[in-house]
Amino acid sequence: MSSAEIILFWLFAALTCGGAISVCVSQNVVRMAFSLVLTLGSTAVLFLLLGADFVGATQLLVYVGGTLVLIVFGVMLTATGPFTRIKSSAADGILSGLIGVIFLFIVASTVTSVRWMDTDKEQGVASKVAFGTHAKAVEGGFNPAQQGNTTRQLGLSFLSLRPDRDLNLSIPSASRKVPNTAPVVPGSPVMEMPEASASEPKLSAGYLLPFEIVSVHLLVVLVGAAYLARTKRRTKS
Amino acid sequence: MDTLLAANSLAEYLHTNGVPFFGQLDESTAMIVAAVVHVALVGAWFGLPAGLFIWAERKVSARIQDRLGPTRCGGKFGWLQSLADGIKLIQKEDLVPKDADGLMFRLAPYIVVVASFVGYIALPFSDGWAAMTLDVGLFLTLAVLSLEVLGVILAGYSSGSKWALFGAMREGAQMVSYEIPMAICALCPIITAGTLNLNEVALLQSGGAWNWNVLHPFNFFAFFVYFTCATASCKRAPFDLAEAESELVAGFLTEYSGFRWSLFFLAEYASMFLVSGLAVVLFLGGWDDGLGIITAIKTAFPDGLGNFIANVIGLKVFLIKSSVLVCVQIWVRWTLPRLRIDQVMTTCLKYLIPISCFLFAGTVAYPLVLAKMSGQTSIIGAPAGERLVQPGVIREIKRVKSTGITPAAVKVSAASPEGGQP
Numbered sequence: 275m276s277s278a279e280i281i282l283f284w285l286f287a288a289l290t291c292g293g294a295i296s297v298c299v300s301q302n303v304v305r306m307a308f309s310l311v312l313t314l315g316s317t318a319v320l321f322l323l324l325g326a327d328f329v330g331a332t333q334l335l336v337y338v339g340g341t342l343v344l345i346v347f348g349v350m351l352t353a354t355g356p357f358t359r360i361k362s363s364a365a366d367g368i369l370s371g372l373i374g375v376i377f378l379f380i381v382a383s384t385v386t387s388v389r390w391m392d393t394d395k396e397q398g399v400a401s402k403v404a405f406g407t408h409a410k411a412v413e414g415g416f417n418p419a420q421q422g423n424t425t426r427q428l429g430l431s432f433l434s435l436r437p438d439r440d441l442n443l444s445i446p447s448a449s450r451k452v453p454n455t456a457p458v459v460p461g462s463p464v465m466e467m468p469e470a471s472a473s474e475p476k477l478s479a480g481y482l483l484p485f486e487i488v489s490v491h492l493l494v495v496l497v498g499a500a501y502l503a504r505t506k507r508r509t510k511s
Numbered sequence: 512m513d514t515l516l517a518a519n520s521l522a523e524y525l526h527t528n529g530v531p532f533f534g535q536l537d538e539s540t541a542m543i544v545a546a547v548v549h550v551a552l553v554g555a556w557f558g559l560p561a562g563l564f565i566w567a568e569r570k571v572s573a574r575i576q577d578r579l580g581p582t583r584c585g586g587k588f589g590w591l592q593s594l595a596d597g598i599k600l601i602q603k604e605d606l607v608p609k610d611a612d613g614l615m616f617r618l619a620p621y622i623v624v625v626a627s628f629v630g631y632i633a634l635p636f637s638d639g640w641a642a643m644t645l646d647v648g649l650f651l652t653l654a655v656l657s658l659e660v661l662g663v664i665l666a667g668y669s670s671g672s673k674w675a676l677f678g679a680m681r682e683g684a685q686m687v688s689y690e691i692p693m694a695i696c697a698l699c700p701i702i703t704a705g706t707l708n709l710n711e712v713a714l715l716q717s718g719g720a721w722n723w724n725v726l727h728p729f730n731f732f733a734f735f736v737y738f739t740c741a742t743a744s745c746k747r748a749p750f751d752l753a754e755a756e757s758e759l760v761a762g763f764l765t766e767y768s769g770f771r772w773s774l775f776f777l778a779e780y781a782s783m784f785l786v787s788g789l790a791v792v793l794f795l796g797g798w799d800d801g802l803g804i805i806t807a808i809k810t811a812f813p814d815g816l817g818n819f820i821a822n823v824i825g826l827k828v829f830l831i832k833s834s835v836l837v838c839v840q841i842w843v844r845w846t847l848p849r850l851r852i853d854q855v856m857t858t859c860l861k862y863l864i865p866i867s868c869f870l871f872a873g874t875v876a877y878p879l880v881l882a883k884m885s886g887q888t889s890i891i892g893a894p895a896g897e898r899l900v901q902p903g904v905i906r907e908i909k910r911v912k913s914t915g916i917t918p919a920a921v922k923v924s925a926a927s928p929e930g931g932q933p
Contacts, residue, residue, distance in 0.1 A: 278539030304615060304668055311622075311661060331651040339657030343687060346664050350680065 283323055289316040301361060303349045307342060314338045328428060431481050549642040553631045560837070561780035562593040568841050575845040596773075603769030610671030611766060619669060620767070620774035622662030627782040629655045634788050635710040637798045637825040638717075638809070648709035649701060652789065653694050656744065659782065660686040663746075666775075667763035678762025681752045681852055686744055688859045692867040693740035699733040699874040700724040700793040709789075713797025720801035725794040729873040734794040736867050738836070741786035743859070745779060748844035752852050787836035788829070795832055798825030 293312030300306050314337045321330035362370075525541035566581070569592060573580025585591025607613050633648035635641040645651055660683055667679020703724055704712040716722045724730045743750035754762040764775060791797060799805060805828070808821040850858070 278542045281539075302612070304612065304665065308615060308618070308665060311658075315658075327645055327651065328647050331647050331654045335650070335654035335657060338661070339654055339690075343657075343660055343664070343683065346661070346668075347683060350664070350668060350676075 279323060283320065286316040286319045286323070289313075290320065304346070307346045307349065310342055310345070311338055314342065432485055549632075553628070553642050556636070556784075557628050557631055557781050558777070560784040560834075561777045562597070564780045564783065564834075564837055564841070565593045565596065565776070566590065567838065568844075571838065571841045572845045575842070600773040601770055605770060606766075606768045608671055608766050612669040612671065615665050615669035616766070617771070619662050619666035620771045620778075622665065623659050623778040624662075624774050624781075626655055626658040626662060627778045627785060630782065630785045633709055634785065635713055635792060635797065636788075636829055637822040638714065639710060640822060640826065641710060644708060644710045646706075646708050649697060649707050649712075649789070649793075652709075652785075653690075653697065656782065656785070657686075657690055659744075659778070663763055666767070670763070670766040672766050674760045674765040675763050678754065678759050678765070681759075682746060682763060685750060685752060685852075685855055685859075686746070688856060689740045689743040689750075689863075692736060692859065692863040693744055695864075695867040695871050696733040696737035696740065697789065697793060699730050699870055700727075702871075702874045703727055703730060703878075709792050713792045713799070716796040717799040718806045719799070719803040720796065723794065723796040723799070723801075725796075727874070727877070729870050729877055730794060733867070733870045733874070734790065736863055736870065737794070738790055738839075740859075740863060741790065742840055742843065743855070745783045745786060745840070747779075747783065747840050749847040749850050750855055751844075751849060752855055783837050783840055784833060787833040787840070790836055791829060791832045798822075798829040800824070800828045 290313050293309045293316065296309040297306050297313065300309060314333065318330045318333040318338070321327070321333055525544055566589065570580045570588070581589025581592035583589060584595045607616055630652050632642040633645050633652050635644065635648075641648075663686070664679045664683045667675040667677075667682070670676070700712060701707055704715045706712060706715075712724075716724055720726075725734050746754065752762075754764060759765075764772060767775065805821050805825050808824070809818060812818050812821070
């Protein structure tokens with residue numbers, strides 16, 4: 275990462291945290307919603323800075339464009355007066371503080387259990403998960419010119435073709451010196467990469483089935499929501 | 512893939528080749544300089560069309576209503592009317608109503624402006640001429656465009672006025688609903704092209720008008736549905752319920768004045784141009800001139816000045832096509848009566864969404880059916896096991912890979928035996 279990227283990272287990390295804190299501190303519901311925009315939007319920018327532009331765009335579309343608009347709608351529809359204020363009692367504060375501390379502990383223990391040095395530069399995860407021509411580009415760590423080249427791989431995985439496994443694309447040999455202790459996201463090729471062999475590669479099912487199952491779940495939720503909305507109207511009339 | 516990464520490589524070029532008098536720039540300086548150049552260029556395209564189209568809107572509406580429109584300011588045709596408007600608006604007092612939530616009221620216009628400005632970063636103006644050629648270009652653009660509604664809702668809510676609140680509620684409901692058919696229709700050409708990268712979508716249509724997506728039987732209808740939804744998402748008539756002056760004064764804009772009011776209008780005209788540009792890239796061939804002239808120049812001069820000139824011509828073609836679409840939006844505004852709010856929602860939820868879903872399914876099935884009919888391998892009716900990629904294909908891919916291959920080419924060679932593209 276160049277120094278400009280580091281500055282940008284700290285800027286948006288500060289915005290994320292500042293927004294999150296102001297959600298807790300503010301008492302005005304709409305201002306809270308705006309602080310959430312700041313937090314979620316900055317998180318998306320952090321994803322983009324890390325080169326995960328698909329995740330970043332999804333974050334924007336799902337959370338900022340979708341969920342948050344829904345929240346603001348809910349606030350506007352349920353508010354009894356203009357500029358609703360929320361005053362929480364001391365007990366609420368203590369309880370939520372406790373829950374917050376527990377979550378902080380979980381997150382902190384997860385973060386500290388990771389050997390972050392391994393994710394840096396030549397021995398990095400970036401060069402391990404990369405494949406094909408992409409691997410050459412990221413051999414020396416993250417390369418901004420190749421940023422966000424993740425969409426095709428994701429799309430192919432949904433189409434039952436795992437480029438990392440099925441195509442048996444080799445990992446650059448330089449990165450194999452390190453034993454496989456680097457923390458990686460479950461499902462990433464480092465953990466599951468079969469030994470490269472000349473024999474026929476095994477075919478994996480990809481993510482098509484899980485994706486379809488999730489879609490059907492969403493459909494069920496939609497039908498349920500429509501059903502609930504309808505029955506309510508009928509009983510009123 | 513060099514041309515596709517051209518826009519990303521400005522920082523790299525500055526870093527490796529340096530600039531006259533300054534020598535090589537270090538990595539972060541090069542990145543900042545490249546960012547400033549891109550933002551300035553995109554900012555120019557963000558601001559200029561707004562000024563131009565506000566003038567066009569005045570002239571076109573005047574013609575339609577049998578008037579002359581602006582005639583004094585800057586010569587016979589009133590060229591400088593938008594500039595005069597701008598100076599007038601900046602001079603006005605920046606009012607914040609007593610009942611308003613001051614901070615939110617002041618911030619809301621900026622959210623709208625930022626949302627439509629960021630939408631421009633993935634839009635290719637010519638081959639490789641985009642601020643960022645992202646693999647998720649269309650997805651990011653649609654995601655960013657969906658943020659505009661937040662600014663509108665905040666503006667309406669924080670104004671502390673009933674008109675503004677009603678306007679914002681209508682606008683929010685409308686924009687959230689119309690996003691769905693718009694996105695589905697924008698996905699139809701994406702399926703035809705097989706990539707979300709806007710630059711590649713346009714590149715695949717180059718070479719002549721017969722390659723344009725709009726001539727695809729399902730994309731043809733998708734284009735009109737997309738354009739209707741895009742008009743609605745820009746809050747243009749006949750969908751401008753949020754600003755219906757006969758019932759809501761000026762909707763969510765009621766309490767705004769001066770500079771902040773003009774920011775909303777800047778964003779509106781900029782996003783009109785943005786959605787039109789997207790329509791051109793997705794359906795109308797992008798920077799392709801329709802006769803294959805630009806492609807011919809590019810083939811004759813693969814790089815250097817000839818290629819640059821071809822790109823400049825392409826830029827002009829793109830701007831002309833987008834401007835024509837913006838002009839259509841302007842005609843529609845001044846010739847069609849405004850719909851009622853229930854009609855607006857009915858049009859979207861009962862007609863446009865089912866139509867767009869049908870078109871989406873049709874676009875998916877079309878190449879498969881075509882392949883089946885022409886006797887090629889198609890997955891229609893085939894057992895599930897055959898739908899997986901054949902091992903032989905993988906061996907082929909590995910062979911090609913050893914000679915050097917891009918991920919895109921992997922995809923093409925992997926997809927074709929599945930009967931993707933006839």
